[in-house]
Amino acid sequence: MNSKEVMDTFDKYVVNTGARFPVVYDHAEGAKVWDKDGKEYIEMCAGYGANSLGYADPDWLDAVISQLKKFQHTSNLYYHEIGGIVAEKLVKKSGMKKVFFANSGGEANEAAYKIARKYGNTIADVHKNAILYMQTSFHGRTISETASTGSYPGMDAKFGPLTPGFFPVKINDIEDLKKQVAEHNPCAIIMELVQGEGGVIAMDQEFVDEAVRLCKDNDILFIDDEVQAGIGRTGTFFTYEQYGFKPDIVSFAKGIGGGLPIGGVLTNEKTCDVLSAGEHGSTFGMNPAACAGANVVLDKMDDAFLKDVREKADYLRGELLKIDEVKSLSGLGMMIGVDFKTRDYAQVVQELCENGVLAITTHGRLRLLPPLTITKDEIDQALKIFHKVLDK
Numbered sequence: 077m078n079s080k081e082v083m084d085t086f087d088k089y090v091v092n093t094g095a096r097f098p099v100v101y102d103h104a105e106g107a108k109v110w111d112k113d114g115k116e117y118i119e120m121c122a123g124y125g126a127n128s129l130g131y132a133d134p135d136w137l138d139a140v141i142s143q144l145k146k147f148q149h150t151s152n153l154y155y156h157e158i159g160g161i162v163a164e165k166l167v168k169k170s171g172m173k174k175v176f177f178a179n180s181g182g183e184a185n186e187a188a189y190k191i192a193r194k195y196g197n198t199i200a201d202v203h204k205n206a207i208l209y210m211q212t213s214f215h216g217r218t219i220s221e222t223a224s225t226g227s228y229p230g231m232d233a234k235f236g237p238l239t240p241g242f243f244p245v246k247i248n249d250i251e252d253l254k255k256q257v258a259e260h261n262p263c264a265i266i267m268e269l270v271q272g273e274g275g276v277i278a279m280d281q282e283f284v285d286e287a288v289r290l291c292k293d294n295d296i297l298f299i300d301d302e303v304q305a306g307i308g309r310t311g312t313f314f315t316y317e318q319y320g321f322k323p324d325i326v327s328f329a330k331g332i333g334g335g336l337p338i339g340g341v342l343t344n345e346k347t348c349d350v351l352s353a354g355e356h357g358s359t360f361g362m363n364p365a366a367c368a369g370a371n372v373v374l375d376k377m378d379d380a381f382l383k384d385v386r387e388k389a390d391y392l393r394g395e396l397l398k399i400d401e402v403k404s405l406s407g408l409g410m411m412i413g414v415d416f417k418t419r420d421y422a423q424v425v426q427e428l429c430e431n432g433v434l435a436i437t438t439h440g441r442l443r444l445l446p447p448l449t450i451t452k453d454e455i456d457q458a459l460k461i462f463h464k465v466l467d468k
């Protein structure tokens with residue numbers, strides 16, 4: 077099939093839930109992608125950040141292929157070594173207590189909600205099950221996540237009734253946070269420390285400090301959704317390290333598998349034994365091939381790797397700010413939101429694509445989530461194209 081035939085096949089047979097760019101992947105390496113017509117692109121969105129090691133990382137490929145040759149799936153009825161290794165590494169790296177594995181960010185947050193609800197209903201002194209979320213949040217696409225996602229308004233009318241018991245808080249508004257806690261007596265507060273879909277917005281330190289304090293004082297669980305911001309993306313392994321606290325539950329997915337579907341929640345002393353056998357699960361969760369990929373991601377993400385991510389992020393941010401049309405940047409590390417002085421961000425993303433840079437939008441701005449392994453040469457190549465598109 078040529079590019080046009082592939083796109084026509086999608087249009088005809090695939091339910092249309094994605095506004096796709098007219099790019100048909102043929103093969104990819106590092107931060108570069110070639111389409112079916114041989115055109116080259118620099119990947120600056122890494123499949124929403126999931127391709128954390130870029131494409132065709134040799135160690136990652138070896139590990140995944142070797143595991144596939146041994147066995148590809150077991151279900152949660154049996155043990156496998158690679159799952160144990162990845163669980164131990166994740167727990168030790170994060171300083172959390174135990175991990176539950178699923179296949180995506182949506183399943184990760186669904187697990188977090190079930191742990192929080194059971195904790196509130198059966199363990200907290202005062203029976204409680206409300207969950208507070210941030211007004212411009214994004215937590216996934218299930219009915220409960222839609223109920224706790226503020227960045228796509230109007231969903232209730234289309235998909236309602238949504239799961240009850242979720243209440244919004246104005247972001248970075250301490251007074252509103254206190255008010256909602258007093259009003260709803262929640263069992264949990266969920267937030268992204270750096271909102272992704274909501275606009276690449278980093279939470280204020282004082283706001284997070286206050287949320288942490290309220291959680292401690294009132295036996296409320298702090299659920300930190302690091303599905304997008306975690307696993308090295310913001311320059312530390314998890315973003316909560318930069319905010320100086322430990323959440324009760326951390327959800328993760330995107331970057332951990334290096335492009336294979338794996339996600340889950342890390343739990344602490346308070347939350348690690350809330351769920352019992354039979355109450356939750358996932359047929360494909362902790363898939364051995366995905367774990368083999370995650371194991372390589374975890375091994376590579378040492379202090380030197382993260383320092384390199386921070387340095388490249390600083391460099392990329394510095395160079396972007398030198399572009400006349402760039403007004404300001406948001407986010408943290410390699411999670412970058414870009415505002416323009418006069419240009420329309422959606423139009424810029426289209427033009428970048430035409431000129432060979434794959435970038436994405438978020439609410440109100442352009443968003444960059446390059447592979448964490450992107451080289452300085454690849455960054456420079458992308459910057460040249462940014463100048464070409466924006467300096468005219």
Ligand SMILES: *Cc1c(COP(=O)(O)O)cnc(C)c1O
Nearest residue numbers: 180181182214215216272303304
């Ligand atoms: C992408 C994302 C999710 C949902 O993850 P899926 O793997 O698409 O289900 C949840 N939370 C945040 C912050 C995300 O960015």
